[in-house]
Amino acid sequence: MSAVCWNCGGGAPGAEASGRFCTACKALQPPATDYFEFFELPRQLVLDPKDLEKRFYALSRQLHPDLFSRKSSREQEYSLESAAVLNDAYRVLKDPIARALYVLKLEGFDTGEQTTKDVPPELLEEVFELNMALEELRMGDTDVLPQLEAARLRFENMRDETDAELQTKFGAWDASHERNILTEIRGLLNRRKYVTNLIDKASHVPDRV
Amino acid sequence: MAYSDKVLDHYNHPRNVGSLDKSSASVGTGMVGAPECGDVMKLQIRVNEENGIIEDAKFKTFGCGSAIASSSLATEWLKGKTVDEALQIKNTDIVNELSLPPVKIHCSVLAEDAIKAAISDYRTKQSSKVNTLAEQTVA
Ligand code: FES
Ligand SMILES: [Zn+2]
Numbered sequence: 001m002s003a004v005c006w007n008c009g010g011g012a013p014g015a016e017a018s019g020r021f022c023t024a025c026k027a028l029q030p031p032a033t034d035y036f037e038f039f040e041l042p043r044q045l046v047l048d049p050k051d052l053e054k055r056f057y058a059l060s061r062q063l064h065p066d067l068f069s070r071k072s073s074r075e076q077e078y079s080l081e082s083a084a085v086l087n088d089a090y091r092v093l094k095d096p097i098a099r100a101l102y103v104l105k106l107e108g109f110d111t112g113e114q115t116t117k118d119v120p121p122e123l124l125e126e127v128f129e130l131n132m133a134l135e136e137l138r139m140g141d142t143d144v145l146p147q148l149e150a151a152r153l154r155f156e157n158m159r160d161e162t163d164a165e166l167q168t169k170f171g172a173w174d175a176s177h178e179r180n181i182l183t184e185i186r187g188l189l190n191r192r193k194y195v196t197n198l199i200d201k202a203s204h205v206p207d208r209v
Numbered sequence: 210m211a212y213s214d215k216v217l218d219h220y221n222h223p224r225n226v227g228s229l230d231k232s233s234a235s236v237g238t239g240m241v242g243a244p245e246c247g248d249v250m251k252l253q254i255r256v257n258e259e260n261g262i263i264e265d266a267k268f269k270t271f272g273c274g275s276a277i278a279s280s281s282l283a284t285e286w287l288k289g290k291t292v293d294e295a296l297q298i299k300n301t302d303i304v305n306e307l308s309l310p311p312v313k314i315h316c317s318v319l320a321e322d323a324i325k326a327a328i329s330d331y332r333t334k335q336s337s338k339v340n341t342l343a344e345q346t347v348a
Contacts, residue, residue: 128251189244
């Protein structure tokens, strides 16, 4: 965020634009691009959803474009931009998984183009076997619904276990900001992705032949 | 998203689906996955140990149409190539052949990774075989 107000130039003492509004002329500043900064929160993986929601509604009121209709066109523009960032930021930060992926990105982890090297081979092996079993189930001519249901429950358990582990690691990172914890978190998020994929497949009732 | 005709063809008529004997010294197995979509791919080669030519290739992919097509095409290309030639196959070759759109590039990367993994598995097996032989000779 720029420390100099675009409007008054921050010439007067105390006229800093380090926040949303200039302390001197009160002009709206361009929105922070970092979602945590935007919400005036420290970068953290565990967030209180109630608190976040409160901030969201307060900011929605504060930044509503209607409030800027009689301000300069530049401020109107910033209010529109801010409203857009507000929505994006809220959507990402309120979801613990999206939030964690976002933090990984901020911390310089490449979450998009990952390769197999980031996935433990046992997990791949396991996911492959589970897919095989699922495919056999779905091709079976007996009534496979009970078995699919059982498989789905098992995967859901795996997901819940992963979530519990993630929760622990989230807290650990917030307390220490140690990079190797983020590496572990990325591994768990990958695992979670594979498992939720399996849940989707197991939830989809096979077509009757 | 529209798939190209070639992707659809491989998707509807995948070539070389199946598996080879994982424990055989002449078989290399590559198991890879794409974390962002949760897809997995297994690709295997059987190599003629005399001349290093890939005699058979099989795959099984749980994933999107592009991943299935990429691995199907890869197995077609692998057969008859030497192991060294096979290492030259790049994911961009697959992208071009199948006209994959940018969002599907990682699916072709998966296939390239699978080839590399299968070859390295084969080579590891071969060198450990040589080592065992050497140990036996020494002993
Ligand atoms: S979308 Fe995952 S491999 Fe294609
Ligand atoms: Zn100002």
